[in-house]
Amino acid sequence: MLLSLEHINKGFGKQGDLSYRPVLNDLSLQLEEGESMAILGPSGSGKTTLLNLVGGLDTPDEGRVNFRGEDITGYSPEEIDLYRNRQIGFVFQFHHLLPQCTLLENVLIPTLVQSDKLSREKSAERAKTLMKRVGIWEFKNKLPGILSGGECQRAAVVRAMINAPSILLADEPTGALDSDNVEVMADLLLELNRSDGLTLMVVTHSIELARRMGRTLEIRSGKLQQI
Ligand SMILES: Nc1ncnc2c1ncn2[C@@H]1O[C@H](COP(=O)(O)OP(=O)(O)OP(=O)(O)O)[C@@H](O)[C@H]1O
Numbered sequence: 626m627l628l629s630l631e632h633i634n635k636g637f638g639k640q641g642d643l644s645y646r647p648v649l650n651d652l653s654l655q656l657e658e659g660e661s662m663a664i665l666g667p668s669g670s671g672k673t674t675l676l677n678l679v680g681g682l683d684t685p686d687e688g689r690v691n692f693r694g695e696d697i698t699g700y701s702p703e704e705i706d707l708y709r710n711r712q713i714g715f716v717f718q719f720h721h722l723l724p725q726c727t728l729l730e731n732v733l734i735p736t737l738v739q740s741d742k743l744s745r746e747k748s749a750e751r752a753k754t755l756m757k758r759v760g761i762w763e764f765k766n767k768l769p770g771i772l773s774g775g776e777c778q779r780a781a782v783v784r785a786m787i788n789a790p791s792i793l794l795a796d797e798p799t800g801a802l803d804s805d806n807v808e809v810m811a812d813l814l815l816e817l818n819r820s821d822g823l824t825l826m827v828v829t830h831s832i833e834l835a836r837r838m839g840r841t842l843e844i845r846s847g848k849l850q851q852i
Pocket residue numbers: 637638646648666667668669670671672673674675
C-alpha cells in the first residue's frame with residue numbers, strides 16, 4: 626500500500642465557532658503503488674484540501690495519513706519537507722510558473738536545494754529528457770508568458786516530475802485547457818503512470834480526463850464515494 630488515509634476529519638476555523646467550516650468528514654482512502662485515480666466533486670467540496678493533506682501541505686484535525694505505512698502527520702518540519710521534495714509532485718490548476726524565469730529554469734526550481742554539482746548535472750539531464758518527451762524542449766529558453774496554456778501546463782508537469790516523485794498530485798491540471806489539450810495532458814499523465822509506475826491522484830471537473838484514470842471517486846459530504 627502506497628498511501629492510506631484513515632478516518633480523516635478536517636475543517637477550517639475554530640471548532641465550536643459559528644464560522645467553523647467542516648470539510649472532510651471521517652474520510653478514508655487507500656491507494657496502491659502505480660494506481661491512477663480521479664477525484665471529482667463540486668466546488669468547495671474539499672478536493673484541494675484533500676490533495677494538500679496527502680502532499681503534506683496541511684495537517685488533518687483527526688486521522689492518519691500513512692505513506693508506505695508511516696504516518697506523515699507525525700513528521701517533523703524537516704521530515705515533511707523531505708517527504709514533499711522526494712515523494713510528491715504537485716501540478717496546480719494554473720501552472721504557477723514564474724514569469725521571469727525561462728521554461729527550463731522553471732522546471733529546475735525543485736532541484737535548487739541540491740548543492741552538489743553531480744546532482745545538478747543529473748537534474749539538468751532529466752529536465753532535458755522530460756521536456757523532449759512532452760514536446761517543449763524547443764521552448765526551453767522562452768518565458769512562460771509567450772507560450773500557450775497547454776505548453777505551460779506540460780512544463781508544470783515536468784517540474785512536478787523532476788525529482789522523480791512517487792505520487793503526482795494534480796489539481797485540475799486541465800482546468801485552463803481546450804479539449805485537444807485535455808487529451809494531450811491525459812496521454813502524458815497516463816504515459817508517466819505506465820512507463821514510470823507513477824501513482825496519479827488527479828482532481829478534475831473533466832469527465833474526459835476522469836474516464837482515462839483507473840478509478841474515479843467523488844467527494845460528497847466530506848467523504849469519498851466510488852462512482
Ligand atoms: N485555508 C482555509 N481557510 C478557511 N477555509 C478554507 C481554507 N481552505 C479551504 N477552505 C474552505 O474549505 C472548503 C473546501 O475548499 P477546497 O479548496 O478544498 O475546495 P475544492 O473542492 O478544491 O473546490 P474548487 O473546485 O472550487 O477548487 C471551501 O468551503 C473553502 O472555502
